[in-house]
Structures are given as C-alpha cells and as structure tokens.
Amino acid sequence: MLDSILFWFFINLISSGIEWGAFKCILDEFSEKKNSTVVINISIIILTFITTLLAISKIHPSIKLIIGIVMSLIVYLYNYNEKLLKTILVLLMFWMIILGSDILSTSIISFVHSISDINRLLDYSIFRLELIITSKLLLIAMVPLVKGIKIQLELKLKEFINIIIPIVANIISIAVIFGSEFGVFEDYKLNNLILLVSAILLLISNISLINMVGNLIKKYNLKAENEIIKQKIEAQYEHYKELQNAQLKVRKLYHDMSNHIICIEKMIDNNQYSKHYIDSIKSELNQWDSISTTGNMILDIILSEKKDICKKKSIKFSTDINFKECDFVDMIDVCSIFSNILDNSIEACNKIENENNRYIKIVGNIVNKFYVIRCENSKINEIKKKSNKIISDKRDKYMHGLGVSSVNSSVKKYDGTMATDYTEDKFIVNIYIPLEYKTIHV
Known part of the structure; x- marks a missing residue:
C-alpha cells in the first residue's frame, strides 16, 4: 500500500485539505467575507488540488513555497475585505505556522526513530506517513491558538514593520534549516551566503522584538497614567459635587437668615452688643453672597x-x-x-x-x-x-x-x-x- 502512487495522492490530498481548511478558519476569524461561503469553499478546493499536484511533482521545494504563498494571497484578496498590511501579516503568520509545524514534526520523527539521514523522510515510507500525520495534528492544534489572537487594531506602518520582520526572519530561518537538512543548498558558498543572510535577519528580528517590547511598555505606562488621571479627575469631581450640595443648602439658609435678621433687628432693643452681634452674622452671610457667578x-x-x-x-x-x-x-x-x-x-x-x-x-x-x-x-x-x-x-x-x-x-x-x-x-x-x-x- 505504501508503494501505491494513488495512496500517496490521497494522503497528500487530505494533507493539503487540512492546510487550506486551517487557512480558511483563520481568514474567517480575522477578516470580513467578500464572497459567499460557497465561492470561498470552491477556492479552497481548487487550492487543495493544485497543492496536491505540486506535492507529487518534482518541482523545487522553494518554488512550491512561493507558488503556495502567491495562491493564498490571491484567494485572500479575492474572497475577503481586508487592508493590504493586515493581509500580508495574516498570510505570513499562516505560512510561519505551516513551516514551523513541518520542521517540528521532522525533528520529532527523526528523534523517535533515530534517523540520521533526513532525506529518508521524503521516501514513500511509514516515516513520511508519520511525518504528515504529526505535522497536520500540530497544525490543527495551533489553529485555535491563532484564532485567539485578535488582530483588530489599526496598524501603523512602523508597528507593521516591527511585527513583520520577526515573522519573515523566522520563515526564512525555517526554510534555510529545511534546505540544509535535505541538502537543497549543495553549493558550499551559496550555503554560507544563505546562512549569513539568515543570521543578519535574525539580528534585525531581535532588534524589532526589543523595539516592540519597548513600545508595549510605553503603552502600558500610558494606560496606567490615564487610569490615574481618570481617578484623580473623578475624585475632584466628587469633592466639588459634595461642596455643591452643601452650598445649595447654605444658599437656601442665606435667604431665610437674611429675612430673619431683618425681623430681629426690628424686634430687639438697639443696644451696642446686639448690633455688633447682628453685624457679624451679616458679614458671615455676605461672604456667600459674594461668591463668583x-x-x-x-x-x-x-x-x-x-x-x-x-x-x-x-x-x-x-x-x-x-x-x-x-x-x-x-x-x-x-x-x-x-x-x-x-x-x-x-x-x-x-x-x-x-x-x-x-x-x-x-x-x-x-x-x-x-x-x-x-x-x-x-x-x-x-x-x-x-x-x-x-x-x-x-x-x-x-x-x-x-x-x-x-x-x-x-x-x-x-x-x-x-x-x-x-x-x-x-x-x-x-x-x-x-x-x-x-x-x-x-
């Protein structure tokens, strides 16, 4: 059965179907649909068959990867309403997950079976079948985690660059590791050049990550500062609301007291002590009458x-x-x-x-x-x-x-x-x- 071309065709078909099904789940979560579900599903089926044919062909792996990325971009733009920057970000995240699950699966199968020659995993054997199954199980497990990430913010160009550089660096690094393991880069000088470029990209990636962490700290501090400002303003407001209630009561008393004092002045004897006492009360009340309006x-x-x-x-x-x-x-x-x-x-x-x-x-x-x-x-x-x-x-x-x-x-x-x-x-x-x-x- 493992020697049957038809068997491997169906295995690759199922594998591609899982990959593009995961792709659709991620796009449905992050972006608004432009076409009907039927049209999107037809697009995914077409992608699945094209990818399956590419998998059993003898095309160079890097060419297959480029074709896959281009096809996914076309399907994304055709079926979903999304800005270009976010489209690129989501696509690169998806392909980083695909390549990451593949290389992790390769490492797991090689370690479990003590395989020294990674090329054995490319043969139509039980090892390749285990590799495909492990890879797709990892992909299925990662989809809910990715869907939990909400990319709803309006990304500025600077923020987009800081996010995209580490993703691109990781994708290239994974591709280089794959290429080195499977002997894709046979030329010694080319291999060294690619490793040098990957090292530079990883360095830039680390700088971008540090910058991102710095921006996150600034945003956190700003958020904390705004919260304190809000509490301070609310405390001030509550203080003056209490004073307002107190002043309303006093102003009512002021008008009543003014009338009472006029009556008292007429009723009591006009001696010096009572006059002084009434004048002092008037002075206190006049302070309320002089409040700004x-x-x-x-x-x-x-x-x-x-x-x-x-x-x-x-x-x-x-x-x-x-x-x-x-x-x-x-x-x-x-x-x-x-x-x-x-x-x-x-x-x-x-x-x-x-x-x-x-x-x-x-x-x-x-x-x-x-x-x-x-x-x-x-x-x-x-x-x-x-x-x-x-x-x-x-x-x-x-x-x-x-x-x-x-x-x-x-x-x-x-x-x-x-x-x-x-x-x-x-x-x-x-x-x-x-x-x-x-x-x-x-």
Missing part, C-alpha cells in the same frame, strides 16, 4: 474654594469668567481644567517670599468663536523644559505631570488646545476651546 455652579464652587486658599496664603486672586456659553463642557472636565491650573498657580505663588508679589488672575471669555481661558500667576522658580514639556521642580514630579496631563486630556476632548508662556516673574496658561464643537457634537 460664572453661570456654572461647579465652577463657582471651585473658584470660591481657591479664593479662600489664596486668602489664607496671602495671594491676590481675581477672576472674570463667564462660562454660560460652555454648557457643553462636562462637569468632570470643568473640575479637571480649572482645579489643576489653579492648583499649579497657587503652588507657584506660594514659593514667593514677598507676599505683595503673589497674584493669580484668571479670565474666561469668547474671542473669535473660541472660548479662551487665560490664567496668569506670579512666580520666581526657573522653568525647565524637556522634549517641549515643562519639568516640575516639585518633589512629586509624577503627580504634577498628571495634573497637566489631565488638563490636556480634558481640553483635547473638545478639540481644544493648551499653550503656555512665561517670563522671569510670571507664568501664563492659555486654553482655547472652539465653540463650534457645541454645534457639531451637542
């Missing part, structure tokens, strides 16, 4: 809180903000923008020994279809920059950086920009939010 209650509370802090630290604090046209800005972003820029301003002013030189001015108005926020504060510290980013001189540079990042993140959410400027004794933050964002997105 920007058109946004959360912003009013933020400015009121920062004003109290500035008063304790002897910082002149002035505001002129009309935020009524910015009702499209989420409350959580209002907290992020104003809290962080004012906190940084207060921190800078606090370093100035002469209290007369401490000041913060923050204004917000509409200028040429932009809502412009300008915050200016005095300073004495030296501004240092690295990669166009301001480096904090605070001990906790990381948390300071998160504050600036959270402002940037909130501003960019509304297609806005943030710019900074400074002189020897002052620092200015300008934020520009296009008002057309409201008409387009809200």
